[in-house]
Amino acid sequence: MRSSLMITAAIVTAMAASTASAQTLKLGFMAPLSGPSATAGQEMKRGLDIALEKFNNRIGGLETKVVIADDKGQPDNAAQEITRLIDREHIDVLSGLGLTNVMLAVTAPAVKANVIVLASHAGTGNYAGKGCNPNIFLTGFLNDIFGITMGDWLNKRGIKRLYIMGLDFQAGWDIYDSLQSTYKGQVVGKALTPFTQVDFAPELAQVRAVKPDALFAFYFGASGVAFPKQYAQSGLKDQVPLYSVMAMSNSMLIRGQGDAGYGVISNSVWNAQIGNPSNKDFVTRFRAKYGREPTSYSSMMFDSMLLLDAALRTGVDPANRAALRNAIKTVKFPSIRGDVHFAPNQVLQQGMVIQESMKDANGQFMLKPLGTVTAPIDKYAKDCNMK
Known part of the structure; x- marks a missing residue:
């Protein structure tokens, strides 16, 4: 009997480990990668790339599939892209968002589909007051x-x-x-x-x-x-x-x-001279890869991924949106900006x-x-x- 119980326990443990390892994070990244604002979008992508390299393409320890969407800085194009990300790619989280007018075009369908939105560089007050929503986090700033x-x-x-x-x-x-x-x-x-x-x-x-x-x-x-x-x-x-x-x-x-x-x-909201370990690591990695100092675009995107990584490492399943929302809102993460926290409206507070x-x-x-x-x-x- 004891042997049977031990075998059963081993099977359960193996199944749990298999389930955890099988979890995949489907991360959408939307930014203006072409058009008049392409320099901003491409720089945001560099911040994402540095984060993916840091975490060996496993944000939160999970296999991470990144789906890229070029909004071209145009709300109409962004609306088409968010439909693709939701209906075809089935993303868990939408990140990036470099322009406020684009964010205004994509958040409603994202929220309707129960996708978590991490806006790293679009900070409209529309989602900080009456329009706040449990699925929307302003991880960069408020304009x-x-x-x-x-x-x-x-x-x-x-x-x-x-x-x-x-x-x-x-x-x-x-x-x-x-x-x-x-x-x-x-x-x-x-x-x-x-x-x-x-x-x-x-x-x-x-x-x-x-x-x-x-x-x-x-x-x-x-x-x-x-x-x-x-x-x-x-x-x-x-x-x-x-x-x-x-x-x-x-x-x-x-x-x-x-x-x-x-x-x-x-x-x-950020400067390369900020002396905490996370920022030093980020600046060092960025300079080694691109030969220059990072910018707010790359830094805010990188920091958003530090947040997401910390939230997922609490053990939540990306498919469990309520648990993921709570983890994002409450987790302490090593921000490159120093001491930051979310206000009740899910706007990141910072100096x-x-x-x-x-x-x-x-x-x-x-x-x-x-x-x-x-x-x-x-x-x-x-x-x-x-x-």
Whole structure:
């Protein structure tokens, strides 16, 4: 009898181990891999690749199948791609999401299909308040925090007259509106431009005419290269200080911007100089593979995978969405950003860095931290009734 019980126990143990090893994570990754914002999407993919290499293609210790979707920066295309990811690929988790307008197009069908959404670089407040949902996690940031903290910084710098320029889309609107909510000076002009525009001569002429104390600009991708160059060529760089956000000031765009990209003050949720072990490991891996410093795009994607890995290593099955949601929300993970946590509306809470683009002692690009700021209060959280 004892022998029989031992054999039965061995069989049960083997079956359990077999079941665990058979679990597969089906990870969808959506980003603008082509089109005007392709540089951002491709950089996000690099962050994902570094994470996959770190975990030997086994996020959470599970066999990981990654399904790539190029949204091309277009909501219509994103809607088609999310249908493919859900109906044909049967993904467990949707990651990436570099553009807010794309996120708005894909979250409803993802949630309806009970897919977990980890938005690493799209941070609209639509999903932080009344539109919050148990399946949606803003693992990167909330757009508003860039405007709020930049407005405060400009006040401290004594900027009385400000001109605003940037891309004309949801994330931009969130940033411009939140900037104006804290900035106490006068906004003397605003010019919003489409993604396809890369000639800013008319807008820069307007800036020159009103003579502001500073210019705040939000561009990335192709426009993020073109704008600083034309700003410098116009002669404004020596007259009007340029402020921006992390998307326009990074090691990727500086290659196209040249010297025009130096001297820009921006704010970020991450910096390569953060000294914790996770960040040091990430920066080392990235530099070894790509020969430069990572960017916010790659860092936020990598950090999202650190979170997912930690959640899955608690032993949850990706197919058990309720358990996976709870693990993601509560697990302590070694974030490259340091001490972070989710608020009840599932927006990641974190500090921010004010930084300036400059050359280091070896003449290489770096973002020198000028100071840190406390994460602003999430104004949307009070309207979130998570069920």
